[in-house]
Amino acid sequence: MIIGTENYLAVSLLLFVIGAVGVLARRNLLVVLMSVELMLNGANLAFAAFARARGVLAGDVIVFFVIAVAAAEAAVGLAIVVALFRKRGTVNLDRFTSLHQ
Amino acid sequence: MESVLFWILSVVAVASAVLTVSRSNPLASALSLTVCLVAVAGLFATLSAHFLFIIQLLVYAGAVMVLVIYVIMLLNLKEREMKALGLSGPRVFVSSLVAVFVVALLARAQSGSGGFDPVSPVLDGSARRVAEIIFTSYVYPFEVVSILLLAAVVGVVVLGMKKF
Numbered sequence: 001m002i003i004g005t006e007n008y009l010a011v012s013l014l015l016f017v018i019g020a021v022g023v024l025a026r027r028n029l030l031v032v033l034m035s036v037e038l039m040l041n042g043a044n045l046a047f048a049a050f051a052r053a054r055g056v057l058a059g060d061v062i063v064f065f066v067i068a069v070a071a072a073e074a075a076v077g078l079a080i081v082v083a084l085f086r087k088r089g090t091v092n093l094d095r096f097t098s099l100h101q
Numbered sequence: 102m103e104s105v106l107f108w109i110l111s112v113v114a115v116a117s118a119v120l121t122v123s124r125s126n127p128l129a130s131a132l133s134l135t136v137c138l139v140a141v142a143g144l145f146a147t148l149s150a151h152f153l154f155i156i157q158l159l160v161y162a163g164a165v166m167v168l169v170i171y172v173i174m175l176l177n178l179k180e181r182e183m184k185a186l187g188l189s190g191p192r193v194f195v196s197s198l199v200a201v202f203v204v205a206l207l208a209r210a211q212s213g214s215g216g217f218d219p220v221s222p223v224l225d226g227s228a229r230r231v232a233e234i235i236f237t238s239y240v241y242p243f244e245v246v247s248i249l250l251l252a253a254v255v256g257v258v259v260l261g262m263k264k265f
Contacts, residue, residue, distance in 0.1 A: 003107045003147075006211070011111040011144065013207055015118050015137075017200045022122030024196035028186040030127045030173055034134050037165070038118055041141050044157075048150050052224050060226045061239050063153050067160050068246045072253035074165045078172045079260040085176050092186055 008049035016042030029084070029091040033077050040070050107147050114140035125187035127173045131166060138162040150226035 015038055022035025044063045051059025085091055117140065120133035142157035235243055 003104045007107065007111070008144070008148070009211070011114060013204065014115050015141070017203055018115070018118040018122055020203070021193070021196045021200050024199060025188055025192040026122060026186070027189075027192075028127060028183075030169070030176075031122065031130050031186075034127075034130055034169065035122055037134065037161075038121060038137065041138065041161075044153075045141060045144060048145055048148050048153060048226075051150075051226075052148055055224055057224065057226060057230060057234055058238070060150055060153055060231050061234050063150075064156060064231065064235070065239075065242060065246055067153075067156055069249065071160055071165055072250055074168060075253050075257050076260070078168055079257040082172060082175065083260050083263070090182070091176065091178065092182075 005049050005053040009046055012042040012045035012049065014042070015039070015045065027093045029081050029093055032093065033074070033081070036077075037070065037074065040066060103147060107144070110140045110143040110147065113137075114144065123188060125183050127178065127183070128170065131170050131173055134169075135162055135166045138166065148226070149224065152226055152228045152231040155228070 019035045019038030019040075019042060022038065023032050026032055026035065044066055047059045047063045047066070051057060081091065084096065088095060114137050117133045117137040121130045121137060124130045124133065138157065138161045142154050142162065145153040145157055
Protein backbone atom coordinates (compact mmCIF):
# COMPACT_ATOMS: atom_id res chain seq x y z
CA MET A 1 0.00 0.00 0.00
CA ILE A 2 1.24 3.44 -0.96
CA ILE A 3 1.37 5.94 1.90
CA GLY A 4 -0.14 9.23 0.73
CA THR A 5 -0.60 12.69 2.17
CA GLU A 6 -4.01 11.62 3.49
CA ASN A 7 -2.40 9.07 5.85
CA TYR A 8 -0.10 11.68 7.37
CA LEU A 9 -2.99 14.13 7.67
CA ALA A 10 -5.09 11.47 9.43
CA VAL A 11 -2.33 10.92 12.02
CA SER A 12 -1.89 14.67 12.48
CA LEU A 13 -5.65 15.13 12.89
CA LEU A 14 -5.76 12.37 15.53
CA LEU A 15 -2.85 13.91 17.46
CA PHE A 16 -4.49 17.35 17.32
CA VAL A 17 -7.89 16.08 18.46
CA ILE A 18 -6.43 13.96 21.28
CA GLY A 19 -4.54 17.05 22.43
CA ALA A 20 -7.73 19.11 22.26
CA VAL A 21 -9.59 16.55 24.37
CA GLY A 22 -6.72 16.75 26.88
CA VAL A 23 -6.97 20.55 27.04
CA LEU A 24 -10.75 20.45 27.48
CA ALA A 25 -11.11 17.46 29.82
CA ARG A 26 -8.09 17.59 32.13
CA ARG A 27 -7.89 19.91 35.14
CA ASN A 28 -4.19 19.37 35.88
CA LEU A 29 -2.34 22.44 34.59
CA LEU A 30 0.79 20.38 33.75
CA VAL A 31 -1.17 17.88 31.66
CA VAL A 32 -3.02 20.71 29.88
CA LEU A 33 0.36 22.21 28.88
CA MET A 34 1.49 18.79 27.59
CA SER A 35 -1.74 18.46 25.60
CA VAL A 36 -1.02 21.81 23.96
CA GLU A 37 2.36 20.38 22.91
CA LEU A 38 0.50 17.41 21.38
CA MET A 39 -1.73 19.76 19.37
CA LEU A 40 1.33 21.67 18.13
CA ASN A 41 2.88 18.37 17.03
CA GLY A 42 -0.21 17.44 15.06
CA ALA A 43 -0.05 20.79 13.27
CA ASN A 44 3.69 20.34 12.61
CA LEU A 45 3.11 16.94 11.03
CA ALA A 46 0.44 18.42 8.74
CA PHE A 47 2.87 21.20 7.71
CA ALA A 48 5.58 18.67 6.84
CA ALA A 49 3.13 16.46 4.89
CA PHE A 50 1.74 19.43 2.92
CA ALA A 51 5.30 20.54 2.14
CA ARG A 52 5.86 17.14 0.48
CA ALA A 53 2.49 17.18 -1.29
CA ARG A 54 3.20 20.59 -2.83
CA GLY A 55 6.93 20.13 -3.33
CA VAL A 56 7.84 23.33 -1.44
CA LEU A 57 10.35 23.23 1.38
CA ALA A 58 8.85 26.32 3.10
CA GLY A 59 6.68 23.98 5.21
CA ASP A 60 9.81 22.61 6.89
CA VAL A 61 10.94 26.15 7.72
CA ILE A 62 7.56 26.93 9.28
CA VAL A 63 7.79 23.77 11.42
CA PHE A 64 11.24 24.91 12.56
CA PHE A 65 9.80 28.27 13.65
CA VAL A 66 6.85 26.56 15.36
CA ILE A 67 9.23 24.34 17.34
CA ALA A 68 11.29 27.39 18.39
CA VAL A 69 8.16 29.27 19.53
CA ALA A 70 6.85 26.14 21.28
CA ALA A 71 10.10 25.88 23.24
CA ALA A 72 9.70 29.49 24.40
CA GLU A 73 6.03 28.83 25.22
CA ALA A 74 6.89 25.74 27.26
CA ALA A 75 9.55 27.61 29.26
CA VAL A 76 7.25 30.57 30.07
CA GLY A 77 4.25 28.30 30.71
CA LEU A 78 6.16 26.12 33.15
CA ALA A 79 7.53 29.20 34.94
CA ILE A 80 3.93 30.42 35.36
CA VAL A 81 2.94 26.96 36.70
CA VAL A 82 5.73 27.13 39.27
CA ALA A 83 4.77 30.69 40.28
CA LEU A 84 1.08 29.71 40.61
CA PHE A 85 1.97 26.62 42.62
CA ARG A 86 4.06 28.72 45.02
CA LYS A 87 1.17 31.13 45.48
CA ARG A 88 -1.78 28.68 45.67
CA GLY A 89 -0.24 25.29 46.46
CA THR A 90 -2.22 23.53 43.74
CA VAL A 91 -2.20 22.89 39.97
CA ASN A 92 -5.99 22.46 39.72
CA LEU A 93 -7.28 24.75 36.95
CA ASP A 94 -10.70 25.03 38.61
CA ARG A 95 -9.07 26.75 41.60
CA PHE A 96 -7.60 29.62 39.58
CA THR A 97 -10.68 31.84 39.52
CA SER A 98 -9.43 35.15 40.94
CA LEU A 99 -10.26 37.06 37.72
CA HIS A 100 -13.77 35.60 37.85
CA GLN A 101 -14.62 37.05 41.29
CA MET B 102 9.08 -1.26 4.04
CA GLU B 103 8.26 2.46 4.13
CA SER B 104 4.60 1.74 4.72
CA VAL B 105 5.29 -0.76 7.53
CA LEU B 106 7.45 1.88 9.23
CA PHE B 107 4.70 4.48 8.78
CA TRP B 108 2.03 2.27 10.36
CA ILE B 109 4.22 1.27 13.32
CA LEU B 110 5.20 4.90 14.01
CA SER B 111 1.67 6.25 13.68
CA VAL B 112 0.16 3.56 15.94
CA VAL B 113 2.85 4.29 18.56
CA ALA B 114 2.25 8.05 18.23
CA VAL B 115 -1.53 7.86 18.61
CA ALA B 116 -1.44 5.26 21.42
CA SER B 117 1.08 7.25 23.45
CA ALA B 118 -0.93 10.44 22.81
CA VAL B 119 -4.01 8.74 24.30
CA LEU B 120 -1.92 7.64 27.31
CA THR B 121 -0.63 11.23 27.70
CA VAL B 122 -4.10 12.66 28.22
CA SER B 123 -5.53 9.70 30.18
CA ARG B 124 -2.89 9.00 32.86
CA SER B 125 -3.58 10.66 36.21
CA ASN B 126 0.10 10.76 37.20
CA PRO B 127 1.69 13.72 35.33
CA LEU B 128 5.05 11.93 35.23
CA ALA B 129 3.46 9.00 33.35
CA SER B 130 1.89 11.57 30.99
CA ALA B 131 5.26 13.21 30.40
CA LEU B 132 6.97 9.91 29.60
CA SER B 133 4.14 8.92 27.20
CA LEU B 134 4.43 12.34 25.56
CA THR B 135 8.17 11.75 25.09
CA VAL B 136 7.41 8.46 23.31
CA CYS B 137 4.86 10.29 21.14
CA LEU B 138 7.35 13.03 20.22
CA VAL B 139 9.97 10.44 19.25
CA ALA B 140 7.39 8.67 17.08
CA VAL B 141 6.50 11.96 15.37
CA ALA B 142 10.22 12.51 14.78
CA GLY B 143 10.24 9.11 13.06
CA LEU B 144 7.29 10.20 10.91
CA PHE B 145 9.31 13.29 9.90
CA ALA B 146 12.11 10.92 8.90
CA THR B 147 9.73 8.87 6.71
CA LEU B 148 8.80 12.18 5.01
CA SER B 149 12.56 12.64 4.34
CA ALA B 150 12.51 15.76 6.54
CA HIS B 151 15.90 14.99 8.07
CA PHE B 152 16.42 18.44 9.57
CA LEU B 153 13.05 18.33 11.34
CA PHE B 154 13.81 14.81 12.60
CA ILE B 155 16.97 16.01 14.36
CA ILE B 156 15.36 19.24 15.64
CA GLN B 157 12.33 17.35 16.96
CA LEU B 158 14.57 14.94 18.88
CA LEU B 159 16.94 17.61 20.23
CA VAL B 160 14.50 20.42 21.07
CA TYR B 161 11.21 18.63 21.79
CA ALA B 162 12.03 15.14 23.03
CA GLY B 163 15.23 16.49 24.60
CA ALA B 164 15.09 20.02 25.96
CA VAL B 165 11.35 20.69 26.38
CA MET B 166 10.57 17.33 27.95
CA VAL B 167 13.50 17.60 30.39
CA LEU B 168 12.07 20.96 31.46
CA VAL B 169 8.57 19.49 31.89
CA ILE B 170 9.81 16.50 33.91
CA TYR B 171 12.00 18.80 36.03
CA VAL B 172 8.99 20.96 36.92
CA ILE B 173 6.82 17.89 37.68
CA MET B 174 9.46 16.62 40.10
CA LEU B 175 9.91 20.11 41.57
CA LEU B 176 6.18 20.42 42.35
CA ASN B 177 6.08 16.90 43.88
CA LEU B 178 2.28 16.48 43.80
CA LYS B 179 0.58 14.23 46.36
CA GLU B 180 -1.04 10.97 45.22
CA ARG B 181 -4.46 12.15 46.44
CA GLU B 182 -4.33 15.37 44.44
CA MET B 183 -3.22 13.53 41.27
CA LYS B 184 -6.20 11.17 41.56
CA ALA B 185 -8.57 14.12 42.04
CA LEU B 186 -7.25 15.74 38.85
CA GLY B 187 -7.73 12.64 36.64
CA LEU B 188 -10.27 12.36 33.85
CA SER B 189 -13.89 12.84 34.90
CA GLY B 190 -16.86 11.33 33.04
CA PRO B 191 -18.94 14.39 32.01
CA ARG B 192 -15.91 16.40 30.86
CA VAL B 193 -14.66 13.49 28.74
CA PHE B 194 -18.12 13.12 27.19
CA VAL B 195 -18.45 16.81 26.25
CA SER B 196 -14.90 17.13 24.92
CA SER B 197 -15.28 13.90 22.93
CA LEU B 198 -18.38 15.40 21.30
CA VAL B 199 -16.28 18.44 20.32
CA ALA B 200 -13.56 16.09 19.00
CA VAL B 201 -16.01 14.05 16.89
CA PHE B 202 -17.46 17.28 15.51
CA VAL B 203 -14.01 18.57 14.49
CA VAL B 204 -13.08 15.22 12.89
CA ALA B 205 -16.37 15.09 10.95
CA LEU B 206 -15.93 18.68 9.78
CA LEU B 207 -12.38 18.09 8.56
CA ALA B 208 -13.26 14.75 6.92
CA ARG B 209 -16.04 16.50 5.02
CA ALA B 210 -13.73 19.34 3.97
CA GLN B 211 -11.14 16.78 2.83
CA SER B 212 -13.61 14.69 0.81
CA GLY B 213 -14.79 17.88 -0.92
CA SER B 214 -11.26 18.93 -1.87
CA GLY B 215 -10.80 16.02 -4.29
CA GLY B 216 -7.70 14.52 -2.69
CA PHE B 217 -4.10 15.63 -2.47
CA ASP B 218 -1.03 15.08 -4.58
CA PRO B 219 0.92 12.04 -3.39
CA VAL B 220 3.85 12.53 -1.03
CA SER B 221 6.88 13.17 -3.21
CA PRO B 222 9.98 11.47 -1.83
CA VAL B 223 12.23 13.59 -4.04
CA LEU B 224 11.85 16.66 -1.79
CA ASP B 225 15.02 16.62 0.30
CA GLY B 226 14.59 18.23 3.71
CA SER B 227 18.25 18.02 4.70
CA ALA B 228 19.81 20.70 6.91
CA ARG B 229 21.62 22.24 3.92
CA ARG B 230 18.47 22.67 1.83
CA VAL B 231 16.40 24.01 4.75
CA ALA B 232 19.19 26.38 5.81
CA GLU B 233 19.38 27.79 2.28
CA ILE B 234 15.72 28.84 2.56
CA ILE B 235 15.93 30.05 6.18
CA PHE B 236 18.89 32.33 5.50
CA THR B 237 17.49 33.77 2.26
CA SER B 238 13.68 34.09 2.23
CA TYR B 239 13.07 33.71 5.98
CA VAL B 240 16.02 35.57 7.46
CA TYR B 241 13.89 38.27 9.18
CA PRO B 242 11.52 35.77 10.88
CA PHE B 243 14.64 33.88 11.98
CA GLU B 244 16.02 37.01 13.69
CA VAL B 245 12.64 37.71 15.28
CA VAL B 246 12.63 34.18 16.74
CA SER B 247 16.01 34.87 18.35
CA ILE B 248 14.57 38.00 20.00
CA LEU B 249 11.52 35.98 21.11
CA LEU B 250 13.77 33.37 22.74
CA LEU B 251 15.73 36.13 24.53
CA ALA B 252 12.46 37.68 25.77
CA ALA B 253 11.29 34.23 26.97
CA VAL B 254 14.55 33.67 28.89
CA VAL B 255 14.27 37.09 30.60
CA GLY B 256 10.57 36.50 31.33
CA VAL B 257 11.21 33.09 32.89
CA VAL B 258 13.96 34.50 35.12
CA VAL B 259 11.68 37.35 36.28
CA LEU B 260 8.80 34.92 36.94
CA GLY B 261 11.14 32.68 38.89
CA MET B 262 12.57 35.46 41.09
CA LYS B 263 9.48 37.42 41.96
CA LYS B 264 7.31 36.83 45.00
CA PHE B 265 3.73 37.39 43.85
